[in-house]
Amino acid sequence: MNRYKISSLTFSLIFMCLLNSSLLGIIFPYILHESKTSFYISLGISFLVGLVFIFIYLKIFNFLPDKDIFEKIDAIFPKWVSKIISLILMSLVFMIAVIVIWRLVTFISSEFLIETPNLFIGLLIAAPLFYAMLYDFDVIGRLATFCLAVAFILLMFNVISLFSQVDISNLKPLLNFDLMHTGKSVIVFAFVVFVPAFLTLVIPKENISDSTKLTKSILVAYTLEMISIGLIFFIIVTVLGIEISNIYTFPSYVVLKTLSVLSFIQNTENISILVWVLLMTFSGSFCLLFMKTGLKDLFNLDKKKTQIFSILFIFLPFLGIIIYMLPYEIYLNKFKYVSVPTLINMSIFGMFIIIYLIGIIVNKFKRIT
């Protein structure tokens, strides 16, 4: 079995970090475009939908607590079917990692390193990903603690300095929403933000040392995360105004450009962007680690072979696809980079639910050990 042990506090911090994986460039412009000034309604409904999602997640998590998701699939389905299902799951998670890192690299190349070819930025971001992939989940847990500490400090600094420029009247008109737009934004938000956190199913419940506090810590982490997302939306709309936020692709970055404290701390958006680089690299490396665990469980490899195989079959194809996709920054449809992640996440969610339901049915007929 997996020998690492993590505490429930660390687990909830990993959960919280993964909720942030697709925010930059995917969620912020889309929700602001669809719901305009009634984004708070979409956020409120998504919060409730998220509670339902977490309920489902906890059910799957508590079912067969000593196995991770791949071993659960192995125990439920017959041999070859389980291998096919695991491979499909792994390839879907691979696509999520590709999209997250692609978004980060296009962001960096459009705002900072304008003339550097995307290839080298991709290689630069791939170095920490590769290094984090070599280790196990307890290292990832400590990395999550650090990422969230930095994110919290930078978020507080930015929010407090931007508070003087907040203009509440930008939040009006308050109630110009209609069902179709709100519904679309709720669906996109719910799937794109919450499903990456479901990937923590790869850590079996047995590896968590004090699992009685787990439910409470996950709920607290979820609430804190939704509050901070709401705070960021609030700051974007009130400082910039809804019209300007609609024309930019990365409004969470543009709002930092107006930060000006004491007239000499200006233009510090380059340093505040560390938050997003940290969080998205974390999500990418978690997805790659997910696939490495899958590889290990599927083919029953020992430790050294897992490393070599994971480099050959996971990291190198990942790098190849990133390098191929990087130059294509512009899609014809304005929001294609929202519909593709939504569909992928919906499929992953559907797969998890199907696995759980079939697992319950199989469990009734014969006991799974």
Place this chain on the structure above:
Amino acid sequence: MSLSHNKNMNTKEILNELRDLKMKMPDLIIKDIKPGLFKHVYIITNEAVSSGDKVNDFILKHFSGLSIVGSNPLKNFKRDVERNIPSINFKNVDTRESLLEFLFSGFTIVIYKNEVIAYETRADLDRGVTEPTGEPVIRGPKDSFTENYNKNIGLIRKRIKSEHLCLEEVTIGTQSKSKVGIMYMENICEDAIVDKLKTMLEKINIDGVMDVNNFKSFINKENHTLFPTLLYTEKPDDTCRFLLDGRIAVTMENSPSVLIAPTFFVDFFHSSEDYYHKPFFSSFLRLIRFVAYFLAIITPALFIAIITYDQEILPVSLLINFTVQRSQVPFPAIVEAFVLMFTFELLYEGDARTPSIRGTSLSILGALILGDAAVQAGIISPIMVIVIAVSAISSLVFIYYDIQGSIRFWRYVLMILSALFGIVGFMCGFILLIINLCSIKTFGKPYLLPLAPFLIKDQSNALVRRDLTKINKRPTYLARKNLIKEVNVK
């Protein structure tokens, strides 16, 4: 000398071998006392390591006091000797190998018929208890360990007067045969760590070990990392504080420092003086040390990234000022930084090696070179001198030399990455540093405890320190056996 485990120690053979040895070893003394006719008691000692006074006063006096004729012709030699010669440390010698070991450790060997005994008559070949040279102290006890094994153990025992303080001895080194002592509190320390440490030490197969710091490469081979995972200290009060926390101290004869295992990242920012000042002041100092550590690593890289890639962070007047300064220098910023950094390393290394007599001329030379002259010659710009000096001064905060290795390596890596990619490169280098820190394990426990698997209960003594009356539990990650400090454990 051949390895002979012969229980039957033949006096004549031994003496012949020793007389052959005397050819290469003129400081070997073999004295033959005849307390009676045809009775020979041989006294063998090495003049260099044993003290002549003790040999004279105790052993020779007794034997020469025995009358030549009659009385009790040493029927039971061992019993007679045991009762009459006042020496507390008295060992039986069974093998030839251990005979030579005792001889070189300063013991006097007494041979009669075929029985061999060894008495301790060690000479004091060390400097006595002095002030610590490597860790200066303002407040608190000023004694430090010496090269004498027993004195070191004595300095620890007089501070922890508890029967639970255990000492286990191991001999390491095929030629040097140095005695290594492992001390720990058996009611606090975890047994698994002690066993692991002992097995690691017993596996060492080497000619000779000169100092306890040689062990660092043998112990704790779990990670390939530059961060130090073992702490050495010269001060007994620090050692006792660590022992009471649940750690292990490894001491060795001929070595004035003691190794402490396991050590975590936050321990390198603590100092013993923290406990002798008020909590607010010592928390402030600890935070300054943390800030200094990160400043030492990131300042040159951040500066290079700002002036070559992201100049918009600077206000306009500063920008104009820097441009004027940098226009006189023909090199790009990264080359300038490397040249200056290299000069600082040379200065630092030279200062550590020269005796204090030459120290003043070296500092004048350094100040001249790096001060006005280089700036006016047009090789470097003044702002770069300031940035590199800030980084170098911050690294001098750490007396512990092993930390310097980690600072130096990561400084250069971050500088190179930020010269290639700007702020983004700096961030990626920083992430690499953090992943490296997170992946280190010492004796099976994560290195970044109690910060990274965040333990709320241990924060009272990690980054900041609370009042000592409120820290009434030992660190939970070390002393799971016995957490509460005031309880009298039997």
Place this chain on the structure above:
Amino acid sequence: MKKLILVLCMVLMCTGCWNYKELTELGIVSAMAISKKDNKYVIDMQLVNIVEAGDKGVPESPISVMSGEGDTIADAIRSINMKISKVFFSSNMEYMIIDKSVTDESLEEVMDFLARDTKLSLNFLIVTSTNDDPKDVLAALSQFNLNPASNVSELVKRSEGRYGASTSITFKEFLAKYLANGVTPVVPNIKLVGEVSDADDSETLKESDSNNYVEVDNLVAFDEEGNVIILETDESFGYNFLNNHIQNGSVTSQCGDNYFTIQTLKSKIGYGDLKGNKLKIEGEVQGEVFFYGCEGNLNNEKNLDKLAKLTKETITNYIKKTVNLAKETKTDFIGAGNYLYKNEYGYFDFDKKDWNKEGLPNIDFDIDIEVTLLKQGNLKGDI
């Protein structure tokens, strides 16, 4: 594993760096002006002269102005590049002049260009100059500040708080108002006083009584066809009161033949409810006596009330004039349309109809302001 990272690093190092810019290659742009002549864009840039160390004392001229022209703004900037060896660095730009020749249909292209550039911060000021050539304004030096661009930007910002007849607008606010429904932006107007040819000559500045300086005039709004609407002093005051830009302004009123001045401490005026077609403007202003030249003893309460009433009339007058100007020129720069869009959402369909022509003329404004004199101050009344 570490070897792989090392190989990766070596690959990266051998390839060079693209975005690397030494400090000496930067041409720091402190101000810019966009105008149009004969259907071609003309860009004037004010660059900072970096003086080599070694020359002591004040440089002859701290700035230099370069111009270029082309069919698009980007072409114009590239044509300046052919005269200068530096890379333009515009992140710390202080202000930008938008000439009236650009304010018709080309304003959209200008806004697009400025919003698309990733290195521009959103905090620079937008000004205009109706009387003078933008290039002359850019070239003018100042005796108060070594950096003429910061002189102009500080002038504009200070006049907003202290005097009250002008206001500053950053690019972010300008763009927000430009894109919003029912409001058009208003920019301050700066002009040169004195001989234009002497303004860029540092010799004249060394005289103590030189009267060459840059002055902030009143406000200017542009309507949809690009015509200039000039707000006189009274109307500028009214605009500032409506938008709560007054911080420590002084309001002078007449009492008989004499004058008195009230300094405002706090002023909060805004729109109120809409009843039918009547939009209410309400608020309160608190001030203290700054200059008293009337008859009557201030210890008497009735005199204080009279002062308050007279000030109220003055302020109401200002706002009325502003509102009437907006209705006359059929340009809503007072923000009434935006207020209605935000608070009374169903009143007017902004997507399909034109507010300036169809909505604004139908609205009547009902002005109701309260003025209170707050502090007693140093003197117990008046002398």
